[in-house]
Amino acid sequence: MSNEIELVSDGDGLSVIGAPADVERFMLSAGLDKVPSRDLDLQRLRSFSGTGGAALGVAADIAQNSGRWVKLTEESAKAVKDFGLMAVKDGPANVRHAMIGKPGDIQQWLKIEQTATTLLGGPFALAALGTMMQQRAMQEQMDAIVEYLKEIDEKLDDILRAQKDAVLADMIGVDLVIEEALTVRDQVGRVSEITWSKVQATGLTIARTQAYAIRQLDAIADKLEKKADLGDIAKATKEAEPRVREWLAVIARTFQLQDGISVLELDRVLDASPEDLDSHRLGLRTSRQNRLDLIGRSTARLLTQMDATVQRANAKVLLNPFDAPAAVKSSNQVATGVLDFRGRLGIESGHEAKDAKRWSQAFVEAGEKVRVSATEGAAAAARFSTSTVDRATEAFRAVDIDGDGIPDKPRAAAAAEEAGAALKGAAAGVAGAFGTLFARNQADSATDGATADES
Structure with a gap:
């Protein structure tokens, strides 16, 4: 056909x-x-x-x-x-x-x-052909990492040079060796024994650097987990954001170089031992997935920690109206960067889209909680203030005393007048009583005097 x-x-x-x-x-x-x-x-x-x-x-x-x-x-x-x-x-x-x-x-x-x-x-x-397809997949991933590093605007060489640790400094030399080998491969069409001899010893340096960077991410998560005060949490999360971004960049670059070595290695096996090609291809595929799983677990822990930070911040927003939103914002930035990184490396465990949606929803809800809490707090404060003022000024409000629908006098004034009238009436009553008693005494005295005269 x-x-x-x-x-x-x-x-x-x-x-x-x-x-x-x-x-x-x-x-x-x-x-x-x-x-x-x-x-x-x-x-x-x-x-x-x-x-x-x-x-x-x-x-x-x-x-x-x-x-x-x-x-x-x-x-x-x-x-x-x-x-x-x-x-x-x-x-x-x-x-x-x-x-x-x-x-x-x-x-x-x-x-x-x-x-x-x-x-x-x-x-x-x-x-x-299966080997070439696997190489194309890894090259696709390598290109995605290059774009990722460009988008986060990180000069990885500057980061590596700024580090005093020899593990990271060695990465610059390894980078140059692998890039050179890939260039030669593209020109020649195969990986010779000479080219492979220059590359095969670089894997240990890359693995050591990658493990170091992963440990740094774990240390950041540990530090954030141990913070109790929300002010300290907000500060630590803000400080963690650029550091997380830098270590993610280092991990991305090491993963890219590991894929580059695998591309070269498959060509070398294809040339030297084609009968071992399929088993070698599957072995590299399994090893690559193990690295992805390790990176996935470490970054997932960071996401979990950011989620916990958001929940703690939301729970204390009324008592910490400045630190709580700051902690949520920094956590949002860290989580967004981690999710972007995971996507570029193809770390998809079946819930990646759900994670991204959950995080976007979480931060929308976080903002809504802050707004609602602030509104409720303001309303509560207003109610407290109004109630207090009402009680304090109630006695001075005008009231309708005679029932004709027109406010006449403030309660305090009316009450004072009523109290004054009562006191006045009481005083008058006392005075009247004393007056009557005095008059009666005077009358009794006069009667007694008249009786004495008659006698």
Whole structure:
């Protein structure tokens, strides 16, 4: 059948192989033309082992084929599902394959019955293709890290030079060696024994630097966890933000260099021991995932600590109206940077999108809590103030005494008048009583005098 193309997936990416025009037509019809892709450079396979690719079983007409690699996305994953890629008998692990064709009068690609023959040749060629796909995935990751370092506006060399620790200082030299080896590889098309001898000893320095940076992140999380006073927490979180950013940059760079070494190492194995290629590829893949898991756990701990800081700040916002918002803001900046870093390294544990959403919601809710708490605090203060003033001034408010609907006199004045009248009445009563008693006494005295005269 004409217009045949070959689809190969290793779980991370999808390769489309065939005549250049057919590859382009498939990419367009499958909606992959707008997805970033890389050329597989299949002709490189013929240069390995010095046998014209015979050791890999590369087909003689491979130069007539082209290949495009795309990272597995929603669109490319749909193509894998639609055409039912299957494992190849006696083929490399994790690599799935399908042959499809497009008859001229049908606007659909049809799956072709699987055969032992592929456009590339034998199973060793398929293993080599799986290796090249893994290299493309790592190169894609390396480019993403370069963009990440540019976006955070960090001059990593300046950070490394500013460090007195010899572990970090050694990274500058390692960086230069690996970049040189990658440049030579691109020019020559393979990794010679001489080139590999310059690179193979650099892995220890990179691993040591990466472990050092991860420990620094753990130390920052420990320090924040031990802070009790909210003012100290706000200060420590603010100070941690630039330090976290710098250590993340160091980790990102070390991870990029480790991927660079892996790219070179796979080329070296492909050239020297093609029979070990598939097992070596899987071993590097597992090792890479272990590094990602370690970095993921450390950064996840930082996210957890930032979440705890936000909760503590929200709980004390009324007592700390300045420190609480400051702690939330700094925590927000740290968490955003960590999530961005995790995304660039492809650390996706199934809840990454949920984490990002949870954090954005948390900080929106944090701001809302601060606003509501402040409003409630102000209202409470207003109620307290109003109540106190009301009680203090109630006696001086005008009241309607005679019931005609018109305020007459303040309560205090009315009460004073009432009290004055009562006192006046009481005084008058006392005076009247004394007057009556005096008058009676006077009358009694006069009566007694008259009686005495008569006698």
